[in-house]
Amino acid sequence: MLNRHVLYLSNDTLTAWRWERGRLLGGASFTNDSAGMDDLLDHLDHQRQVPVLLLTDLIEEDFQRVHLPHVSGRAGVKLTQRRLLQQYRETPFRHHEVQGREPDGRRDDIVLLSALTNPAIVLPWVEALEQERIPLAGLYSTTLLSEHLVNKLGLLDEHLLLVTQQSAGWRQSYFQRGQLKFSRLTPAIDRDGDAVNVGAEAAKTQQFLTSVRLLARGSVLETVIIAPAGQLPALEMQCADGPETAFRFLPLAQVTDRLGVSAAVGDAAGALADTMLLALLATTQPASHYTLGPLRRYFQLWRARRNLYLAAGAVAGIAACAVGLNLWQAWDARADSERLAQEARQFDRRYNEVMAAMPARVTSTANMRAAVNVERMLVVQGPSPWQMVSMVSAALEQSPQIRLLQLGWKVDLPGQPPAGAPVLANGSAGGTGTAAATSMSSLLAGIPARPPQSLSIEAEILSPEDDYRNAVNTMNQFARQLAANPRLLVQVDKPPLDTRPTVRLDGKAGTTAAPTRARFTLNLVWKP
Known part of the structure; x- marks a missing residue:
């Protein structure tokens, strides 16, 4: 797995982690000001060519559900982009997600629009990374990432409220059958950092969901709270089940085990869900939630350079394999050549021994070969x-x-004399006997x-x-x-x-002739 810088940005601080060999290392924190940005760049100075994943957990993150006409292809993309621009004109960090279609009427698309409504918190960090030419792979949101978390945990209830404690506070995200619909961030902690009023904040969220008709009256809201095992008794005292609310509590260590990131978190695991989300992001690395546009160009250059290196390595590997194959074939051919030469020498020696034991030849080998060829020609071509x-x-x-x-x-x-022709004294009939004999001899052999x-x-x-x-x-x-x-x-x-008229017909009538x-x-x- 490739190394990564994984950054966790909240409203006040930014925490930098390193993802190396499948583990989270580091955890340096930087303040959200110019000094903190300089310290971050100094922290990343020795690994400037390592891609960066920026995970945000901000209060200024808005979610809206809209219905858009169902349009496919490029026209549908343009329609969605126009609607995003109308909804969030003041920020470049926008996201949309099609979550299905209406069952009745025109069957419009149900689209979830989201954006980071205060880009002043994110832009300075992103621009600082671009200024130093550090490749930024993507800008992510803990809320949108929690949708992947819910699906991996199998929390596909019809009405689910996921509550996690993070650096910025308690994040409450509402899901319908695994699809994100709404999210809000509440402090719900006292001066000592202990959780307070978690159940009351969940009741407020339920009232809001009912008012905007995301949750029908009488429906049960399954509330799942993820927290360290030591905090669960205090949370259970604050959260009481009601006729429309059911609470469940999951230990943070158990959740990391089910996600398969417990080994990746390791010593970095704490009381917050930050490291769990960072490990989930590093292992899955989905497409960037929020568009970066030209701010992503150095990552694209890094990816192109890596692909060129991989292609060059593949070509070099293939060339090395081809060279090795050619060397092996040359060695094999040389061995075969030596073996054939040895066999030829053995055959020559055996041939000489056989020929030495034979009596003297009447004629040469070439003449005997010619005689055999003539005999074969007579068999094939002769009459x-x-x-x-x-x-x-x-x-x-x-x-x-x-x-x-x-x-x-x-x-x-x-030229053959007909039957009964006179034969001359020299043995020919009407010509030289030598020419006739030569002609007869060649034709009897089938030549030409x-x-x-x-x-x-x-x-x-x-x-x-x-x-x-x-x-x-x-x-x-x-x-x-x-x-x-x-x-x-x-x-x-x-x-x-x-x-025929020249032949005589004879016979006797009335007499019995031999059959x-x-x-x-x-x-x-x-x-x-």
């Missing part, structure tokens, strides 16, 4: 009957009445591309005897299935019923 056979197999799956008898596959090489291939199919049709119409239709359907491949050319070499099957022959040419 093979499997592609055409798979096409025929797929077509036969759809024509079960066709039975395959014979297949003849060959590669159609350009796969050569065309042909497949001769001889098959028979399992159909009733002499049903040639069905046989022809079956052959045509089989040929169309094969021709569906765009790179496959299908030619009918011999149909089941040969009706025969309708056979046909197809020639397939595939260009990959």
Whole structure:
């Protein structure tokens, strides 16, 4: 938690405390005059860059409840600011708090307006701090801070009067379901500082609340008095319950424990609630109750400087982490490099040992690698009957009445002599044998591309005897299935019923011939 200067200002004195490591330290008092201001500046001289929280407990603090039209956005803010300026024109320290809306009618906003009506008490201290460029974080009120106190203590009665003894006297603050409505400061102490007439002052406050219609007649006002345990018996004698008043007493030490600030108050705890409120302010540090305007500029500069320091620290931390990560990665990479180099040396040694045990090589390693590459290329690129056979197999799956008898596959090489061509004495047909052999050799290896291939199919049709119409239709359907491949050319070499004019039809009527099957022959040419 950041260190703070926590100042408590009353009408007569100002008390300065230091908030360090979650504890209140110090407690020097200064009179409300020019000499006291000089002493305060000398007191703060060694810690001028520590922010200041100024908590006021003044008699001249006014509270008004008004109803304003429900306007949202920037227009609503301007409307509220105008109403504040009209209500408290003579002071720059103004505050407003929207506490809900009316249940009926226009449903106007219920707004609590408050202000320090005597700025002459606060301005000299604030201007002295600004003159010395001491950052003023906020200007707070014990009354407005007590609203946070009530909520933390769980005192959410419908009508609650909170009474606390502070430096300026007994502060009586009226709440409705945890929302502040009114507050007044009464002396109620004798010359020895003992509490007197606390119950009578509470009765006066109740009469005032009834007159302004904040408290309906017949409603019970729950009055909670916070005081040291040693003063509670005397206070109980002054405060008697009535038909419209119920008193409860809370020890100050018990309240600090419930707020979680007992350790922060420590030795600074006394008979007053000042230190409890200061510790509550330092631990929660809400937004400034009263506007400071330009009087808050040195705190804004301090906050900007702190944010820059934090950003620079964050950047430095990230850079340090990045450098550390890079160093770790470099060390890891160096270790991996050494490990890989060691493995490479082991592999080289094992390779040399294996090669030394092997007999002399017929050729070089490069030639063997080239031979393996050529073999792989022949497997992938060279011609093979499997592609055409798979096409025929797929077509036969759809024509079960066709039975395959014979297949003849060959590669159609350009420049290859046709069947029956005369071969010259040097082994070539119509040209040089060297060129033809070279061309055939490269194409058979699939260089530069796969050569065309042909497949001769001889098959028979399992159909009733002499049903040639069905046989022809079956052959045509089989040929169309094969021709569906765009790179496959299908030619009918011999149909089941040969009706060509060059073929002789023969047969004998009225004689029983040996049962025969309708056979046909197809020639397939595939260009990959």
